[in-house]
Structure formats: structure tokens, C-alpha cells
Amino acid sequence: MSSSSNLVAMKKVVQQLRFEASINRVKVSQAAADLQQFCLQNALQDPLLTGVSSSTNPFRPQKVCSFFASSGALPSHIAARPAECNRPLRLRRMNHGTTLLWNRRCGQLGLLGCVVLTELRRHDATPEPALAPPLVAANILEMMLQDGSTHLLCLTASSGVPLFTRGAPRQLPFPVIGSLNGVHMFGGGQGVVLSSCETEGGGKVVWRVFRDSVMLIAVSGGGSSSKEEEARLQRLLEDVWSCMVLVLGQDELTNMRNVERLKRDLRSCFSLIDQLLEERQQGILGNLTHCADSLLPPNPALLQQAVDGFAQAADSEFGCLLVHGRIAAATEKWWRLAPQEVVLLSAVIRSLSASGSASCDYPVFLPHGSPTVAHRLLRFQLLPGVDVCVLAESELVGLFWSPLVEALRDCLALGKRCMPTSVSLRPDVLALLLINRDTRRSVSCVRTHPLPSDPPLPSEARCWELLKLLYIFSSTRYFSQEEALCVSPEERSQRGNTEDFVLGFSHQPLQCYSVTDECKSYGLQTAQHQLFLLMPPSVPTFALRSVATQTLSDIVAATGF
Amino acid sequence: MADVPAPGSVVVSDWHRCKDSKEYFNKILHKKRRKNFGLLESPVMPPHAAVDTVHYKIFISGKSGVGKTALAARLAGLNIPPVHYETTGIETTVVYWPVKLRESGRVLFFRLQLWDCGENALRRFDHLLPSCKEQVDAVLFLFSFTDRPSFDDLSNQIGKWNGPSVGRVAKLVVGTKFDLFMHCDVAERDVRDFQETMGLPLLRVGGEVSDGLGDVALLLNCPGRAAVASGLCHSWIGPPPVTAGGRDSSLIQRS
Ligand SMILES: Nc1nc2c(ncn2[C@@H]2O[C@H](COP(=O)(O)OP(=O)(O)OP(=O)(O)O)[C@@H](O)[C@H]2O)c(=O)[nH]1
Ligand SMILES: [Mg+2]
Numbered sequence: 123m124s125s126s127s128n129l130v131a132m133k134k135v136v137q138q139l140r141f142e143a144s145i146n147r148v149k150v151s152q153a154a155a156d157l158q159q160f161c162l163q164n165a166l167q168d169p170l171l172t173g174v175s176s177s178t179n180p181f182r183p184q185k186v187c188s189f190f191a192s193s194g195a196l197p198s199h200i201a202a203r204p205a206e207c208n209r210p211l212r213l214r215r216m217n218h219g220t221t222l223l224w225n226r227r228c229g230q231l232g233l234l235g236c237v238v239l240t241e242l243r244r245h246d247a248t249p250e251p252a253l254a255p256p257l258v259a260a261n262i263l264e265m266m267l268q269d270g271s272t273h274l275l276c277l278t279a280s281s282g283v284p285l286f287t288r289g290a291p292r293q294l295p296f297p298v299i300g301s302l303n304g305v306h307m308f309g310g311g312q313g314v315v316l317s318s319c320e321t322e323g324g325g326k327v328v329w330r331v332f333r334d335s336v337m338l339i340a341v342s343g344g345g346s347s348s349k350e351e352e353a354r355l356q357r358l359l360e361d362v363w364s365c366m367v368l369v370l371g372q373d374e375l376t377n378m379r380n381v382e383r384l385k386r387d388l389r390s391c392f393s394l395i396d397q398l399l400e401e402r403q404q405g406i407l408g409n410l411t412h413c414a415d416s417l418l419p420p421n422p423a424l425l426q427q428a429v430d431g432f433a434q435a436a437d438s439e440f441g442c443l444l445v446h447g448r449i450a451a452a453t454e455k456w457w458r459l460a461p462q463e464v465v466l467l468s469a470v471i472r473s474l475s476a477s478g479s480a481s482c483d484y485p486v487f488l489p490h491g492s493p494t495v496a497h498r499l500l501r502f503q504l505l506p507g508v509d510v511c512v513l514a515e516s517e518l519v520g521l522f523w524s525p526l527v528e529a530l531r532d533c534l535a536l537g538k539r540c541m542p543t544s545v546s547l548r549p550d551v552l553a554l555l556l557i558n559r560d561t562r563r564s565v566s567c568v569r570t571h572p573l574p575s576d577p578p579l580p581s582e583a584r585c586w587e588l589l590k591l592l593y594i595f596s597s598t599r600y601f602s603q604e605e606a607l608c609v610s611p612e613e614r615s616q617r618g619n620t621e622d623f624v625l626g627f628s629h630q631p632l633q634c635y636s637v638t639d640e641c642k643s644y645g646l647q648t649a650q651h652q653l654f655l656l657m658p659p660s661v662p663t664f665a666l667r668s669v670a671t672q673t674l675s676d677i678v679a680a681t682g683f
Numbered sequence: 684m685a686d687v688p689a690p691g692s693v694v695v696s697d698w699h700r701c702k703d704s705k706e707y708f709n710k711i712l713h714k715k716r717r718k719n720f721g722l723l724e725s726p727v728m729p730p731h732a733a734v735d736t737v738h739y740k741i742f743i744s745g746k747s748g749v750g751k752t753a754l755a756a757r758l759a760g761l762n763i764p765p766v767h768y769e770t771t772g773i774e775t776t777v778v779y780w781p782v783k784l785r786e787s788g789r790v791l792f793f794r795l796q797l798w799d800c801g802e803n804a805l806r807r808f809d810h811l812l813p814s815c816k817e818q819v820d821a822v823l824f825l826f827s828f829t830d831r832p833s834f835d836d837l838s839n840q841i842g843k844w845n846g847p848s849v850g851r852v853a854k855l856v857v858g859t860k861f862d863l864f865m866h867c868d869v870a871e872r873d874v875r876d877f878q879e880t881m882g883l884p885l886l887r888v889g890g891e892v893s894d895g896l897g898d899v900a901l902l903l904n905c906p907g908r909a910a911v912a913s914g915l916c917h918s919w920i921g922p923p924p925v926t927a928g929g930r931d932s933s934l935i936q937r938s
Contacts, residue, residue, distance in 0.1 A: 369771055390803055393768035477752075477774065478719050478761040480796070484772030485808045496808065499772075505721035519722050527723050 272355070272399055274362060275339040276388070277303050279331045283381055286388050289399045302327065302339050318352050328355040332363045335376045350594045354410075358398060361409060364466055364489040365394040372493035394466075397473055404586050405538055405566065406447060406472070408465040410593060413557050413564035415468060417448040418681045419533045420542035424526065425451040432522040433512050436500070440513035445533040447472040448540060449563070460490040461562035467511070471501055475509050486513075507534050540565045545680040551673055552641060552656040553585040555593060558683055559650055565683065579658055580640050588641060592654050596645035600631040601652060635666050644670040651678070694782040694903070699896050706732070707781035707790060708896070717760025717896075726779050726792060734781070736792040742815050744840060745825030747802035749833050750859035754825065755797045757888065757898050770801030773811055780899055793903075821853035827860045828889070831868040834858075834877075841881065855884050855902070862889030 148156075276285040282303040284296070306316045306329045318328040328340045340355040366375055369391045378384055398409060408415045419425050425443055429451045433441025440459070442452035449468060456464065466489070474482045480503050485496040497513045504510055504523050508530050523530070536542065547554075553568040568585040580588060635644045639659065644666045646653040653674045657666060677683060698704045710726035711718055720726070728734055743751045753763045755776040778795040798815050805811050824840055826833040837856065844852060858874065860866075878885050886902060 387803065387807070390769040390771045390801070393771075396768075474774065477764075478756070478759060478776070479774040479799075480720075480722055480777040481775045482772060483811070483814065485804065485811075498810075503721045504723045506719045508721065523723055530723075 271343060272358065273341040274358075274395070274399060275299055275302065275341070276362075277337045277339070278378060278381060279335055279337040282307065282337075285336070285381075285385050286392075288392065288395050302329075302341070303337065306331075306337065306339075318355070326351050326355060328352060328359060330356070330359045330363075333372070333376050335378055336363070336366070338362055350598050353598055354594070357409075357412070361398050361462070361466070362395055364462055365398065366391050367489040367493050368466060368470070368486050369394065371487040371496060372489075393473060394470065397469060403447060403472060404583060405568065407555060407564060407566055407590065407593070408468060410590055411555070411557060411564050412461050412465055413562045414461070414464045415448045416563045416565050416683075417445050417450045417533065417536060417540045418542060418545075418565060418683060419445070419450045419529075420536070420544065421529050421532065422451065422681075424529050425533070428522055428526050429453055429510070432510065435522065436512045438512040442467070442471075442511050444468065444471055444475070444509045444511070445530070445536070446507055446538065446540075447475065448565075450533055457561060457563075459488065463488050463490055464562070467499070470499065471509055471511055474501055475503060475507075478506075479503070481519075505530055505534065538567055539569075540567045541677065541681065545677055547676070548669055548673060550657050550661050550669060552579065552658060553589050554656070554673065555589050555654040556674070556677060556683065557652040559652060563683070565677075575658065575660075577639075577659075580656075584640070585656060588643070588656055589654060592636075592643045592645065592656065595636070596634055596654065597652075600634050601645065601647050633667065633670075635663070637663060642666055646670045646674060648674070693785060695785050696903075697900055698781070698783045699900050704781060704783065707734075707792075711779050711781070719759075719761070720777055720779060722777075725794070726781075734790050734792055736779075736794050738794045738796065739820040740796050740798060740818060741821045741823060742798045742819045743800075743823045743825060745802070745823075745827075746830075746833050746836070749825045749827040749830065751799045751801075751825055754823070754857060754859060754888065755799045757892050758795075758797060758902065760892065760896075763892065769803055770799060771804050772808075773798060773800045773804075773815065775799070778899060780903070782903070819852060821855065824854065824856045824883075826856070826858055826869070828858050828869050828887075829860045829863050829866040834869045834873070837877070838881065841883070855886060856881070857902075858885065858887045860889050861887040 271289060273287065273289045275287050277283060277299065278285060282300070284299050287299070305319075310316075316329055318326060326340075326342050329337065330339075331337045338359045340358055342351060342355060366388065370387055374384065374387065401409065406415050407413075429441045429443050430453055433439060433453050439455040440453060442456045443450045447468065449464075459467070467486070470484070470486065474484070482499070482501040484499045484501070486499045487493055487496050499511060499513055501509050501511045502519045502523075504519070505527070510519070510523065541547075547569070551569065553566075555564060555566040557564045566589065568582050568589070570582060630647070632647050633645065635642065637643075637659075642657045642659055642661055642663065644653075644655045644657070646655075646667075651674060653670060655666075655670050655673060657669060661669065695701070699708055707726075707728070710728065718726075725736065743754060745751050747769060748767050752770050752774070755774070756763050759776045759778050761776075776797045776799065778793075778797065780793040780795060781790060782793055783790050798819070800811050800815055822844055824837055826837055828834075841854065841856075844854065856878075858869070874885065888898065888901075892898065
């Protein structure tokens with residue numbers, strides 16, 4: 123280093139020190155008070171606190187969701203100064219709640235909104251119909267979102283030909299479908315994968331393309347908090363795709379030679395898809411948890427042996443016994459199916475069982491294990507409410523199961539309790555959901571309370587509802603989400619629905635609780651289990667933890683779950 | 684088929700209305716609704732009144748949406764699906780039904796196993812039709828009164844079930860959605876003409892399921908040249924009915 127440059131540097135330091143010495147010093151407390159005063163004085167002008175009034179906001183959207191607005195009169199500022207839109211928070215506000223979540227190969231929240239608006243603007247000047255999404259009257263989308271239900275659209279990914287829509291009481295107008303597809307396609311053209319979007323009213327749109335062949339779009343009126351709703355819709359799309367593969371096989375869905383024929387064939391998936399959308403059966407949480415809803419029989423060894431023997435005799439390694447739609451016993455191979463498959467097959471069997479038929483022979487593809495070769499799913503209704511299934515061929519029902527009628531009746535008698543009477547639950551447990559994180563199985567129950575209490579305890583239906591909410595709340599916020607095996611790491615990063623809260627910590631929350639007027643709830647996580655408990659408000663808050671830990675150890679000790 | 688006995692000549696028709704049938708029908712009813720039997724269950728009579736059970740396999744044929752699944756549910760006294768969801772494989776439904784043989788006065792339980800296979804599934808998977816056809820005793824050919832092409836295709840469908848390879852199978856034509864007369868697309872005269880040329884019994888169904896008993900009785904006593912019950916008995920037991928006990932038991936084992 124030369125001495126002259128050294129001198130220059132020293133001079134700079136001296137200059138800086140002089141400058142700092144001349145500054146008038148105040149105490150920290152004084153500075154803090156000044157800052158506070160300044161903030162309060164200027165609070166009215168702070169757009170972060172008050173939002174931007176629509177008259178001064180140059181980026182004001184015409185309608186709820188600006189890219190669906192029919193008017194093309196978007197201000198030119200955006201096109202001129204896109205750099206100013208870089209800050210996600212700001213853009214969010216400017217769009218009046220129209221948040222676009224997306225991921226470029228990991229970009230920021232909100233930028234796409236800017237890109238889309240910019241392009242729309244350009245489109246106004248020089249029409250480029252192939253690029254810009256078609257414009258729709260925003261009120262159609264609003265109407266869709268209002269009734270709070272979930273709508274599902276399916277299109278071909280390459281050309282955007284509508285294949286089907288479900289969940290809507292009436293057919294969606296083509297322009298709506300067209301623009302939902304158009305926005306996504308447009309993003310694709312910009313090197314951006316649009317994954318979800320939120321409207322001012324709390325509505326949500328989620329896009330996903332499967333195998334480059336089929337695009338699924340879910341639209342929901344929202345209601346619950348956005349993070350949770352988005353996670354739910356993402357999972358819904360994944361499950362819907364699995365249903366389609368299960369019934370039709372992957373080949374038919376990806377080698378799309380004849381769209382009209384595919385359209386017709388897709389009708390055979392509607393029963394399962396509608397079941398997913400409606401969540402018909404109370405007390406079945408598999409779609410939510412991706413864990414197999416299970417029932418712990420009083421005589422597990424006996425039934426296990428019978429299922430193993432039955433499957434073997436049927437020349438199959440996959441066998442499973444369902445009681446009240448929950449798995450009571452299954453062969454080892456059955457448990458080695460992807461968790462999502464186990465849940466899906468249970469759903470298929472439940473819907474067949476609900477029809478009251480005596481036996482079924484259904485060709486099914488396994489979305490992960492065998493997406494291109496169909497297996498035969500044979501289901502036999504042993505007793506109303508008890509079904510046995512194998513993936514293969516079998517005609518030996520009576521031989522294997524007749525001696526077990528009484529054991530099966532004992533299982534049936536458990537009802538929705540799902541656990542043998544040898545497990546003594548504490549009286550102050552209203553409802554519980556227990557997940558085994560290793561086996562991806564779950565048991566859940568809501569207890570009916572004979573004694574009236576004041577204030578009245580939540581009804582059975584409400585308890586199921588609360589249990590679901592507790593699960594969603596805890597698992598999206600605190601406990602790590604165990605994704606199904608099917609999600610590739612790349613997709614996982616794309617989806618990014620893990621709560622920032624968790625990401626900000628180096629450790630894992632292990633317990634959480636909440637107290638409301640209706641009930642108190644507790645979530646507990648160990649290396650092997652997750653337990654979610656509802657208790658009456660009368661239980662003292664300090665006791666929640668011990669009730670939870672004791673319940674967990676009671677169940678595990680008695681059943682080995 | 685000239686040797687098929689006349690309707691009502693083998694089993695007592697409308698026996699479910701007779702007093703002496705009550706103790707038998709009680710076994711298939713629960714709280715005035717039809718009982719749903721699992722495969723491990725069957726109506727059980729007290730030891731002194733034990734009766735044999737005769738098994739039949741009945742295949743329901745017809746194009747997608749004509750009402751195959753609905754008919755199976757109707758005959759079993761189950762809830763009829765209000766919307767059309769395609770059946771994507773085979774579903775079987777079991778119907779127990781006591782009958783009284785006219786000649787001997789002997790009572791039997793019919794165990795009708797209805798095989799319902801979605802039309803589109805049949806087209807997509809080759810293995811389904813053979814298992815439906817295997818050892819089948821009767822076929823119900825469905826058409827819908829609201830769907831003319833389904834009626835026009837009948838003779839073609841029935842034709843596939845003639846010939847030596849199929850063996851002796853009782854056949855019956857069922858017209859569904861008879862209640863939707865506003866949308867009726869098949870004239871009564873056409874139906875009569877058809878019946879005359881084909882010489883098959885024809886049943887019209889539709890509307891609400893009443894007590895869940897009438898429909899099965901209708902099916903079994905269906906007027907025509909061969910009442911189905913007679914046809915069934917004829918195809919397996921043959922007149923005189925149920926001579927060989929061994930025949931019965933082999934049928935029972937077959938399931
Ligand atoms: N009004 C009326 N509707 C009927 C009748 N039978 C069937 N339906 C309706 O017709 C629709 C189709 O009936 P399904 O029984 O599901 O049709 P399917 O023949 O099983 O069709 P696939 O399984 O696709 O081969 C359903 O919505 C039924 O409710 C009837 O007798 N009257
Ligand atoms: Mg059907």
C-alpha cells in the first residue's frame with residue numbers, strides 16, 4: 123500500500139471523527155421519545171399504517187382483482203416505474219389486498235402483480251392477444267367467491283381447453299376459465315410460475331400444472347386465514363390429481379391424443395373428486411392430515427393374522443380391513459404404499475361401502491406405486507360397516523372371515539371411539555386426534571357427553587370442526603408439516619407454505635395451546651407423535667399440559683400405537 | 684325357449700302380500716326398511732323352520748346413465764343415487780328374497796347377486812365382462828324411457844347373449860325412468876311391438892321406492908312369456924323345482 127493512499131485514508135478518518143464530535147448528543151431515552159413523537163405526528167401520512175387513499179394511489183385497481191377488471195384504463199405510472207414496485211409490502215397495499223404470491227426461481231412476493239399490470243398496459247397500446255390474459259368482468263369472479271365454497275377447474279395445460287369444472291352449482295362462464303388460465307400462461311411466458319393469488323375479500327385462487335399435461339385451478343371464497351386456506355387448496359389439487367390417476371391411469375392423462383374422449387372419461391372421476399370437495403364424512407380427517415384414519419381394535423393380533431392370511435390366499439401382498447371406514451388392520455405392504463395412496467384407497471372403499479353394495483371389483487391405478495398399470499381392488503362387505511380389501515383376486519371370503527364374525531362385531535361396537543375400551547380416556551377430554559408420525563396413521567374421536575353443562579359444550583359436529591381447525595392452525599404455524607412423499611423437493615420450495623414464524627427459529631415448537639370461549643385446546647409434538655386435544659373450558663389452563671401428556675402416554679401404553 | 688313355464692307357475696306370485704309369508708319377510712326387514720346383509724350374514728330362520736337358500740347371479744346390462752346402479756339400489760331397498768356418478772368397476776349387490784314354490788309349498792330364500800358394471804369401465808378394461816358373464820344365471824337388459832338410442836340398441840345387445848357359448852340364461856328387459864313421462868322418448872306402441880318380436884318379459888320401473896318390497900316382487904313376477912322367477916328356477920332348478928338338494932348346496936358353495 124502506498125503512503126499517499128494511506129494518508130488519504132487517515133485524513134478521511136479524522137474528518138469523520140471531527141464530524142461526529144460536532145454532533146449534539148442526547149440521551150437514548152430522549153431520542154426514543156423524539157422518534158416516537160415524530161412517528162405519531164406523521165402517522166396519518168404513513169401509507170404503511172393508513173393505506174393509500176384511492177384518490178392519491180396511482181396504482182389503484184379498478185375492481186377487486188385488478189387483472190380481472192374489465193376496464194383497460196390502468197395508469198401508465200406502472201409501466202414507467204416498475205422499479206418502484208419492488209417492495210412487496212408496498213405493492214400489496216397498492217393493489218388493495220390483491221396479493222399475488224408466486225415464485226420465480228425464488229423471487230419476491232408481489233412482483234408478478236406488477237408484471238401483469240405492466241403487460242396489460244402494454245396490451246392496451248398494442249394488442250397482443252396471445253400474451254395478455256383475456257379480460258373479464260370482475261363481478262363474475264366475485265360471485266364465484268361469495269358463496270364460500272370451493273370451485274375446481276381442470277384444463278389441458280398446453281392449450282387451455284376446459285376439461286371439467288366441479289364444485290360450482292352451475293357451469294362457470296368460459297371467460298372466467300379463460301382468464302384464470304390466461305393469467306397463469308402469461309406468467310409462464312415471463313418465466314414465472316404463478317401458484318396462488320388472493321383477492322381483497324379473502325378469496326383465493328391456486329394453480330398447479332401436473333406432468334405438463336393437466337392444469338388444475340382451485341378457487342375458494344376463503345374465510346379462514348390465507349396461509350391455511352392456501353395450504354388446503356394446494357393439497358386439494360394434489361389429491362384431485364391423484365384421484366384422476368387412480369381412476370384413469372397416468373398414461374391416459376398425459377398422452378392426450380383425443381381431448382373429447384378424455385373429457386368423457388374424466389367423468390368417471392367425479393364421484394371421488396366431489397367427495398374430496400365436500401368432505402362428506404364427519405370424523406374422517408385423512409384428507410387433511412394425509413394420515414390413514416385408523417381404528418385400534420380390541421383384538422389386533424387376531425385381525426392382523428386374518429388380514430395377512432386372507433391377502434396371501436388371494437395371492438396378494440396388499441390387504442386391509444376397514445371398520446367404520448377406518449383401517450383396523452392391514453398387511454405390512456399396505457402400509458408401505460405412499461401415505462396419500464393409503465388415504466385415497468380408504469376414501470374409495472368408504473364411498474363404495476356407503477353405496478351398500480356387497481362386493482366390488484374396481485380397477486385402480488396407484489398414483490405413486492403404479493400410475494400406469496391397473497390393479498384390481500376387490501372389496502367385500504363382511505358386515506355393514508366392515509369391509510375387507512385386497513389388491514388382486516380373491517373368492518375366499520367366507521373361509522377366512524366367517525370364524526371372525528364376533529371379533530369384527532366387537533370392532534364395530536367401538537363405533538366412532540376408534541379405541542378399545544382398555545384405553546381409559548380422562549373424562550375431561552372432549553376430542554382428540556393422535557398422529558403417529560412414523561407410520562402416518564391417525565386415530566381420532568369425539569366423545570359424546572351425557573351430562574349437560576353450563577355453558578353447553580360444543581356439539582359433536584362442532585367438535586370435529588374445532589379439531590380440524592386446531593390441526594390446521596398448529597400444523598401450519600408451529601409444527602412442521604410432513605408432506606406426502608409425492609412432493610418433490612423442488613415443488614416443496616416452490617410452494618413455500620411453511621409459516622415464516624417457524625422459519626425464523628432454529629428450534630421446533632413442541633407444544634402449543636389456545637383458550638377460547640368454547641373450549642381449550644392443546645397441541646403436543648414428540649419425535650413420534652402429534653396429539654391434538656380439545657378440553658372443556660372448565661379445565662384450568664395450567665392443567666392442559668398434564669392432561670395432554672397423560673392422554674398420550676395412556677393411549678400409547680395401552681395400544682402401542 | 685318354448686319350454687319355459689308360464690308366469691306364476693313355479694313360485695307363488697305376490698307372496699309377500701300373503702299372511703303366511705310374514706315370518707320370512709321379517710327376516711329381511713329391519714324397522715320397516717330392508718336389511719343390509721354383509722357377506723358373512725344371511726337371514727337366519729329358527730332351526731325348526733330352516734330353509735334352503737338358492738344363489739343366482741344376475742348381470743345388469745345397459746349403456747352409461749340408463750340406471751343400472753339405481754336399479755340395483757332399488758331392488759335392494761337402498762337409497763337411489765340422486766346424481767349420476769359413473770360406476771368405475773363392478774359392484775355387486777345382494778338381495779335376499781323368500782319365495783314359496785307353488786307345487787310343493789316349499790319355502791326357499793333366493794339370494795340374488797346383482798352384478799352392476801359401469802358401461803365405460805367395461806369398455807376401458809377387458810377383464811370385467813368375462814367375470815360378469817362367468818356362470819351368470821340371468822341378464823337384465825336396461826333401456827331408459829327418456830333415451831331412445833338405448834331402446835333402439837336393445838336387440839343388438841340381446842343378440843350378443845344368444846348362441847351356445849352363453850348357455851342358458853334367463854333374460855328380462857327393464858325400462859327405467861318410467862316416471863319421467865314428460866321426457867318419454869319411447870312410445871308405448873314401440874314397446875309392445877318390441878315385446879312381441881323378442882318374446883321377452885318387460886318391466887317398467889321409475890319413481891320413488893315405496894316399501895322396497897314391491898319392486899323385487901314385480902321383477903320376479905314380471906308378466907311375459909317367462910316370469911323371471913320361473914325363468915330363474917327353470918334355468919337352474921328346472922321343473923319340477925328343487926328336486927336335488929345337492930344342486931342347492933353346490934350353488935351355495937359357488938359364491
Ligand atoms: N327419475 C328417475 N331417474 C332415474 C331412474 N333410474 C336412474 N335414474 C337416474 O339416472 C341417473 C343415472 O343412473 P345410474 O344408475 O347411476 O346409471 P348407470 O347405468 O349405473 O351408469 P354407469 O354406471 O355410468 O354405467 C341417476 O341420476 C339416477 O338418479 C328412474 O327410474 N327414474
Ligand atoms: Mg352405475
